[in-house]
Amino acid sequence: MNMKKIIEVGIQQFKKPKIKQISFVENNKEVNSLLSDIEHKPHAFVLGCLMDRQVKADRAWIIPKIVFDELKTSDINELAEKSLKEYEDIFSKKTLHRFNDDMAKVFYDGVQDIKRKYEGDASKIWRGKPSSALVVYRFLEFRGCGIKIATMAANILAKQFKIEFADYYSIDISPDVHVMRVMERMGCVSKGASREMVIYKARELYPIFPGIIDSSCWEIGRKWCKSENPNCDECSARSECKKNI
Ligand code: SF4
Structure with missing residues (x-):
């Protein structure tokens, strides 16, 4: 063939050169702008990836924006201070996902991991020209993240965000x-x-x-x-x- x-x-x-705003959700400028801003809010993209399970992608990608709006902050330090219960309440009140309790926990743990392991800066996951295997591995370390999401995240980082990796074998x-x-x-x-x-x-x-x-x-x-x-x-x-x- x-x-x-x-x-x-x-x-x-x-x-192709990097475009300013990536289209994650068709005709949703606010969500696309938030998820595309990996210089200032890299955790929004990571949390969006973690939500992309068992629901349509459009529905998953808007979740970080809704949660940030509900909590009135997108600052990772402030997000990390919120309790699991607060996340569970938002997920169930807004019916954000098919599996609201599970995904609230995934979101909460994702925030905690970014704060603890990456000192609040999710871009450390891909900074410094890492191997593609390392980036995929780091995504897999998040609760609820399987190989499909991990390779999708690495693929978007390489192809859309133009993040340089040492190699691309594992994407x-x-x-x-x-x-x-x-x-x-x-x-x-x-x-x-x-x-x-x-x-x-x-x-x-x-x-x-x-x-x-x-x-x-x-x-x-x-x-x-x-x-x-x-x-x-x-x-x-x-x-x-x-x-x-
Ligand atoms: S539309 Fe599908 S089946 Fe037809 S030529 Fe393109 S790839 Fe092939």
Whole structure:
């Protein structure tokens, strides 16, 4: 399977200069501005990543903003002084997540970890050109953070925030529905392939940075390769696609 074009697009996207405001949630300037401000409020991005579990991403990314607004502070030292009960009350009052009690604890512990381990500065997680494995490992140390969130966080840091890492080997593809569908239809993996198979296929295709094809597959999935009525005529990957629909 020739995935050259997809890889090229991924590399081009990786090389693009950093944009001022990353779009985490469509048409939500306030949330995007908060999450994009990793110079001043890096903990907002980290806490947003930790919320991205078992709910739609749009719903997860807005949680830090709502919690900060409710507590009337986004200062990490002040956030760390709030009790678990205060976080639980906000999560349940605002129905922030499918699992309000669990995720309130994840949020609370995340704040405490950032304060204690990183002296209140979450950017220490990725500062100083660390290896990609170390950044993924540091995310995994947070309560409730699995490999999917950890590699997604490292991928966003590398590709969107342009954080320099010593290497990119440990940044895997994040196989969401778009990525899975595109990889399958293109004939890159067999029909019904598991997420693990997609991850290992991406490692085979571009071992020095497997996650590089993540955004190109995602874009193709969103723009042309929709679950119903894929628009193959206009799709940028049509020349190398097997169209296993
Ligand atoms: S050519 Fe068609 S099947 Fe292939 S990726 Fe594009 S839209 Fe999907």
